[in-house]
Amino acid sequence: MPLRADVFRFVYWLCRDRALAEDVVQETLLRAWRSLDSLGDEKAARPWLLTIARRELARVFERKRLPIVDIDVANEAEPESMAVNDRHEVEDMRRAILQLDVVHREPLVLQVLLGYSTEEIAKHLDISVAAVLTRLFRARQVLRQQLLGAEGSRP
């Protein structure tokens, strides 16, 4: 179910909470089903669902004050089959991404995970292309610095 997985991952990286992400995905699909008529172009299903999911998550945040996410708990365990070095690398990167400000995290998720172009990200976030480029540049800069630090501190 790649589309459902895409929506789940997008929401997860916004809220950093699996259980909440699952709830938001279900609510998103339910809302999407109800407003299926508003989907003009079937090829646009994914951005359409992501927009609904983003709104739904914002609604949840508005309704209640959510607890602060513990980064170490949020960081997912990697399968044992992954080589140790590989697992460390992915875990370090995941931790670094979780610590990114959502303003920088969201465009990065859209670009790297979901394959959005800069123009598509600008449209999705309703900001200028220049602002998207700045955020993406900053996100990578922070990740790079954090990873260099993580490498240095690992025994």
Next chain:
Amino acid sequence: MNCEELRTIVGAEPNSMNPEVLAHLESCQECTRYRQELQTMDQLIYRALAVDAPTEASTLREKRKSNTTGVWRMAASVFLTVLIGAMSLWLLTPRQSFAAEAIEHVTHEKFSLVRTSETVDEQRLEQILAVSRLRLKPGAARVSYAQSCTFRGQQVPHLVVQTEQGPVTALVVTDAPTQQPERFDEDGFQGEIVPAPRGVIVVLGNNVPVASVAKTLLDSLEY
């Protein structure tokens, strides 16, 4: 364009095909290394972001576990799961043929369809294929373009192989139902979809024989 300007652009778009960026990279080894470093980091970012997504069955199991208020919540949960199943099924029903989507994708990256003697750095090719758990035997094909693209909701190696007759595009789609070989001729592109050990390989080009590229990839790709 100087090095600082290039690093600002590449820092936001490591795979930028901006002609000024490409021109600078041809003459600056340090910036080429910097870009490769960022592209490698992007592969790692992708793997970190691709967390396991719950299946509908696991969602239902979780709902059952946390059910404390009886049958109605269970019934609501089942109803919701059926609804989500129907929704997902509707969204995933193929409305456009594989071939048409492949052509649309290639058209989107048509700048890659050029005759060239240059080939992609082997390390980069290896990284791109590794995202889909693939390896290509060294020297098996002259690959002039390699990207990990989103295609049908998954990361797919998008390669351009140089042949004597011209460039041929190959999309190695590992997460697709294996199907019988299929030929197509649409919108000026001729191609084939061939079954592979995992999923299929789509090869296509403009008036270029593609069968030999499909065979080479099938023989040389390790799944």
